[in-house]
Amino acid sequence: MKQSIDFTTLQEKVTATIREAIFTQTFKPGERLIQDELAAKLGVSRMPIREALRCLEREGLVEVLPHKGAQVIGISKEDIEELYYLRSFLEGVTVQKSMNFLTSGDREELQHLVEKMDQDIRNNNLDLFVTHNQEFHTLLQKGCSWKKVKMLNKQFIEGYPAHVPSLIPHSMQVSNEEHKAMLEALDQKDPVKLRQLVELHIMRAGEKLTQLIE
Amino acid sequence: MKQSIDFTTLQEKVTATIREAIFTQTFKPGERLIQDELAAKLGVSRMPIREALRCLEREGLVEVLPHKGAQVIGISKEDIEELYYLRSFLEGVTVQKSMNFLTSGDREELQHLVEKMDQDIRNNNLDLFVTHNQEFHTLLQKGCSWKKVKMLNKQFIEGYPAHVPSLIPHSMQVSNEEHKAMLEALDQKDPVKLRQLVELHIMRAGEKLTQLIE
DNA sequence: TTTTTGGATCTTGGATACAATTTAAAAAAA
DNA sequence: TTTTTTTAAATTGTATCCAAGATCCAAAAA
The missing domain is CATH 1.10.10.10 (Winged helix-like DNA-binding domain superfamily/Winged helix DNA-binding domain)
Structure with a gap:
């Protein structure tokens, strides 16, 4: 299916x-x-x-x-470093600009997605986790009015095996805890903090991945 | 022709x-x-x-x-702000990573291009100035091994009327003075300073342009 | 009068067949 | 063995055709 x-x-x-x-x-x-x-x-x-x-x-x-x-195209270790460095910055900017325009409905949906991901982890359902994770990241960017950067983020997340990062043992749990921290920053109405969390979130995933490759 | x-x-x-x-x-x-x-x-x-x-x-x-x-696609004021913000960061990263791998031949070529641009200004030759300006920016990025970001920079500089910024009165002179400052940073082997100069260079152009639009 | 419905028309999406360049590899000659 | 020539393969481009979806306008209904 x-x-x-x-x-x-x-x-x-x-x-x-x-x-x-x-x-x-x-x-x-x-x-x-x-x-x-x-x-x-x-x-x-x-x-x-x-x-x-x-x-x-x-x-x-x-x-x-x-x-x-x-x-x-073959993907080298350096390509991954580049990808995550760029994604970290670009998604960071996007969510910072997005946050104040997210509705309470969006907030609920994000909460919902985090809960779903917790369930995906329990069920050990990787594919669903990846899907929900992408939805979470996309929704978090919804309020940003800059179009180019959102398109780039979409390309980056589609253009690289999104599954790979999640293959790292216990990576999903850590990842979802970070998602919860983002929701807190959202409640505190702190765009700068949210941006930092997103940047760290992505950079961490990138570092894990490069470590794994060796 | x-x-x-x-x-x-x-x-x-x-x-x-x-x-x-x-x-x-x-x-x-x-x-x-x-x-x-x-x-x-x-x-x-x-x-x-x-x-x-x-x-x-x-x-x-x-x-x-x-x-x-x-x-x-129509280009709004916000699109321009976005474009120059992104370009500023992306080209900044690129030149910082590029600098240490530029040869002395590249250095000479850059110097040469700056002189050409001075001449273009005297001759009031806009098209040539734009061409040389693009060559300058591209060459400055040559040493960077990151491919994606270089492709993005290329797309950004092609995807927007490069002529427009140069239409601003006296903009070309200021622009080329900034190019000379970049060459100094290159001589001092200071990648961080070079990056800052490039970032400011592009942001300044963007601000000039948005001011002009109103 | 305003809204809705029903085509007629236009445009894109896709298939097929064929010609033209270019690249790359294999074969022949020096 | 090295160089040149030939040949085959693959991409690029052209032309034509048909189907599916979008647009728009006119006629019918509320």
Whole structure:
């Protein structure tokens, strides 16, 4: 039931499928993505494939070179350091600008998501935890009127295997405790504190990940 | 002789043409970009048009909605504030990480570019100043090994009419004086100072621009 | 008069087939 | 063995066609 989400265009479906394949290592780093092969494999024509590859290029998952085609990007330790450094700052700014425009309904929804994540941890349901975590982060940014930075955050969180960080033992618990701290900062109406918490939250996840890689 | 640059693919040429048209207000904000019209006007088929629109979407110049097509994005005062805030931070990080890996040849080239810009100011040649300015900023970032942030900087500087800031009276002189200060920081081998200078340089340009808009 | 409904029309999304470039690899010649 | 030439593969681009969704306007109903 994983593919039950209804995409409005085929191109979006193709994008999601290829992205998933890259995350699951079906397409390995450095591997060339031949348009005709993909088209045949997915049972679609070349056109949605090409647009999908452009989208994935924007997300930083593949590299499209003129007349050479698309290649899966390999992720180095340095790439992860960069990613989390940038995410930390960008999401920090976003939530600081967002906070004062969040409604009490948003606050409740955030609380709800945190409780759900606690349950996901008990059930050891990784996929659901990842989903709820993404929803939490997205909702926290809702009030920010800056569009570019929100788009970047979305790309960053989609463009990298969001599952990986959660694979770290006991990482989920720590993560959700930090989420609860954010809710406190929200209640205290302290945007600067919230920003700091988010920045630390992301940097910590990044450091855990780089440690794990070695 | 403006279109004399030889692009490797037609799609890049189309992208550049449409981008130029948006900057020159030939396509006004909010205007719909109909694929067939563009194809007919540029004498190409629809495929390169579609890929070009995706690229422009990534640059933030157009918005592509499923089944509705592409629209030229309007730029508000807040968008400019956001843009320069982000650019300031991102380019700041980049040059700090870049500095120690710049060669003496790069240093000479930077010096050379500053002199060229002085000359451009005397000749009142705006286009050339803009070009040299972009080259200066790009070269200053050359040593940075972080790829994503460099790509973002490139997109930001391409995705917004780079000419506009330079239209501010006496802005070019001030700008180039700041470039000279950067070269000093480079000679002093002080990456943190260089970063601060770059951040201020960009923020100042942004503030000037928002003031001008009112 | 205002609202709603029902197409007619336009535009994008996608498929297919084919030509043209470019890259890369294999084969042949020096 | 090295260099050159040829050949094959892959991408890029063109042309055409059809289907699905969006837009808009006119006619019908409240």
